[in-house]
Amino acid sequence: MMRVCTVCLSEFKKVVDDDVYYCFDCDHYQYFRNDTSNKYDHPKLSQALVSLREKQSKLIVNELSKLLSSNLNSLTAIEVGAGKGYLIKEVKKKITKCYALDVDETYKNELESLGIEFKLGNLDNKNNFEDVDIVFGSHVFEHLVEPSQFLSDLDLPNIKFVVLFIPNSKGLIFLFGRFLNKIRVSLLWDRLFQKHSNSPHYHYFSEKSFTKFVEKNNFKLVSSLNLNMVNYIPNFKRVNATESLIISIISSIFLSFLEIFNRVFNICDSKAYFLQRV
């Protein structure tokens, strides 16, 4: 079966494994799922991620404040696929009018108690973006099979910034996972793509493929931020949410070790991108 790269439309030549393809032209990985899903324990996983997500959200909102010359307070912001809404909670400290969009109402009350207006729905409804200035998406974009549809829905004159926080294929954790997969240890690789979950990562962007992709969709990359995938101090809770105890202890230590080296080499396993319409 012929597979085509979503970013540059060239034909995929190199097969990494049966489901993941790599495009040499734009440095892009794409997952074509063959399996059926069983669900990750998301609540447990989210709990372990709290401190890291809060730190990252602060960095993202700080960077946006620098980029925006206008008075932030007069703007309107929405986080799509918000979940617990780490980003929008941080945004709320600077922007009065904030929305959280999600198909799941689990965190509705918590968000509303903070003055964030909850909207129930998927991100495929353009109406949600017609009266907002800034759109945030944290670990949402890579889950979309057709991310260009989402960008085209955001191509509206009122949109001042789109901020997308996604995994990055140039970090040491990704590279190590790829290496292990080559020698037939696929645990980390499958985890990086969230292969056996109900919502896998269909796309694993590099800055090169991401830039190319947004430019094709009428946006330009204004700034990007290197962000951690894991804490420098091993977080056993996080890995233990999905793996057995002994594997989780060893891999937590090792992942933190790789994250420290990411810092040393100024590379990273996740990135926040700040986009404007062309």
Ligand SMILES: [Zn+2]
């Ligand atoms: Zn490509």
